[in-house]
Amino acid sequence: MNDTPLRGFEPPEPPPGLREAALQAGRRGFAAVPAVRAPDVWTRLYRSRPARLAWAASVILLGALHLALPRRPQAGPPSTASAPRLDPEVGAIARLPRISEQAASAYSGERS
Amino acid sequence: MEAVIDGSPLPMAGEEISWGESLQAPFDELAAGNVAALEEVWEIAGRRLYAIALWRTGNEADARDVVQEVFVKLASGRHALKGVSSPGLWLLTVAHRAAIDLTRRRAVRAAEPLGDTQFVAGPGSDPHRAAEAAWLSDALLGLPAPQREAVSLRHLAGHSFREIAAITGVPTFTAASRCRLGLARLRKLLERPR
Secondary structure (H helix, E strand, O other): OOOOOOOOOEOOOOOOOHHHHHHHHHHHHHHHOOOOOOOOHHHHHHHOHHHHHHHHHHHHHHHHHHHHOOOOOOOOOOOOOOOOOOOHHHHHHHOOOOOOHHHHHHHHHHHO | OOOEEOOEEOOOOOOOOHHHHHHHHHHHHHHOOOOOHHHHHHHHHHHHHHHHHHHHHOOHHHHHHHHHHHHHHHHHOHHHHHHOOOHHHHHHHHHHHHHHHHHHHHHHHOOOOOOOOOOOEOOOOOHHHHHHHHHHHHHHOOOOHHHHHHHHHHHOOOOOHHHHHHHHOOOHHHHHHHHHHHHHHHHHHHOOOO
């Protein structure tokens, strides 16, 4: 880094008048933006009194409806009577082939 | 919190340059609404901002515009300054981007002739060094802007490759490559007879 042709030199000085021009531009930018930034939409929603009241009212209404509305009777176990009968051909396809029918019966015999 | 200027977040390196920490106090004051802190920012970073703007744009008039634009952005975006973790790098990055934007606008408008730009300064008032600085500036004018910027940031401002990469928004390898190629080209340009 020291063996470069730029060794011993420095960055240039700003031209006269640039300091004032830059500060003036900065002051203009300062004045263009309000001192307090407007809050974003979520902050405004969070701080909004009507929105909070609406939220509280909807919670109370939902709770009241939950208590007031009659409950439906408990549903029983699903009836198999109305279930359509399985087509035998589909049943044959759906039945998984066993590796060995004997092994299966031997296994069931052991269990019994 | 990530600092945002003009709607786009600025990439920050995990480290800060040596003089950058002294910008933290004026940044906090600006965020708190103290416009006088702009002067402190100028005292710390004014020369550096002008230098990077000059190295990138290649002429003094554009560099002046860039510096003023940086101060406008600094003041108008002051609400985001609290979240800036590396003020020095952040400020140089803003200047770099403003310089690129300005160069593009100028390129669209018209190609302007480059004047007698002083990219470097010799220490003191030695006339011999001043002549050398003018000769060097003339050679630096022959470099492409990204290489001139990288070489100057490295060898005049003393930044590391990582810092140059963070400022210019390129990988560290690219920053190092620009420095190497720029320096080789600069040496060739300096071999020409004066």
